[in-house]
Amino acid sequence: MVELTLERIVGLAGEWTDDSRASQQFREIIEDEQTTTEEIESYLQEAIDGSESYHNKALQDLVNNIGRRLGFEVEYGIYQGVSDTIGYDGHWVSTATKEDTHLVVETKKSTAFSIGPEQAGEYMGELVEREGLDREQVYGLYVVGDGDVETVSQTILGSKYRDRMRVITAQRLLDLLEIQTESGLRHDQVVDVLLPINAVDVGQLVGLIQDVIEFREHEDPVGDKVTPTQSDTPDSVNWDGPQTGANAVQGTISRQELTGPDDATVAVFPSQTSGVQFLKENNAWGFVGINQNPEYVAIYVSDDVQAVKYVARVKEIVPANEATLARTLESYAGEQAEFNASQKVVIFEPGTLYELTDPIPFESRVPYSLRYTELGRLRQAETTDDIL
Secondary structure (H helix, E strand, O other), X not given: OXXXXXXXXXXXXXXXXXXXXXHHHHHHXXXXXXXXXXXXXXXXXXXXXXXXXXXXXXXXXXXHHHHHHOOXXXXXXXXXXXXXXXXXXXXXXXXXXXXXXXXXEEEEEEOOXXXXXXXXXXXXHHXXXXXXXXXXXXXXXXXXXXXXXXHHXXXXXXXXXXXXXXXXXXXXXXXHHHHHHHHOOOXXXXXXXXXXXXXXXXXXXXHHHHHHHHHHOOOOOOOOOEOOOOOOOOOOOOOOOOOOOOOOOOOEEOHHXXXXXXXXEEEEEEEOHHHHHHHHHHOEEEEEOOOOOOOEEEEEEOOOOOEEEEEEEEEEEEEHHHOOOOOOHHXXXXXXXXXXXXXXXXXXXXXXXXXXXEEEEOOOOOOOOOEEEEHHHHHHOOOHHHOO
């Protein structure tokens, strides 16, 4: 990942305005599937701490990018208002609900100046009119970079938008992304968190907490080594162990041919095309942070492929420095170029790594980092939106 500060981007690309080179370059950086949550957090802090106008614009883009990573379809808003264009900072759409849910997003760098709900409320009305939507489909979300949001919350509660609008800090929004990555929260559950929860039926919140607890119960609490209980290793396999130039891929398989219960856990990892070499040489995937015990691994290949292309059954998960690999740890390039002591290698059952005859194509959701799904959903998916 190219290390560029916001100041450096402006210095290289010029003024940061709508459709400018600086804006385009920054969005390309943060939308790259290999850009980590930690890198997004670093940019976010720089944007919040900065005092230049481009810091406000970067914050707007970063909030929208977090929305995309949370699984929403995101339309970036404009920086400067123009006629005949709704002036929201972002428009997020979730297709996880019966009727598409729309979020009108407004970002504010701080609470130093009064923030009222009227501006977002006006944009919500304009969106309803423009798209022909039902009012009940449209919500407002204020994302604040820094400051006490309690005053903003009380202002919203005292307005006519109290049931249709919420506020959150940018850091808490990023925290939600990290929770989703670590706990396996589905996108529809993320929507439940962000949208107003029914104050009468508190069971909605209880159910959401229970789902998180159930995911946590699958975590390995103490050991560094995790081994699934099931195994369907074929009697005869074409694999002699990790070695340079090897190819652990056994051939092709359709998703309907994958054996196992519908609720079997599948870890979905992103990979550049350069990472496929690691996959083939080692019959494994690394170096990753993982805290669950998946039965399967699916690999989403980016670049020109943009599809979930490979699948394998998990044998065990071991610390990176204990894994037997085809090459030394230091020799790997691309996403395997850097690792630390906390990262692990997911080793596959010999003879279970296959290329899918019916890969799952990208639609609008990308696994920017490890995501979890179920085998039944993987079998039936038409696009990545169905499993992320």
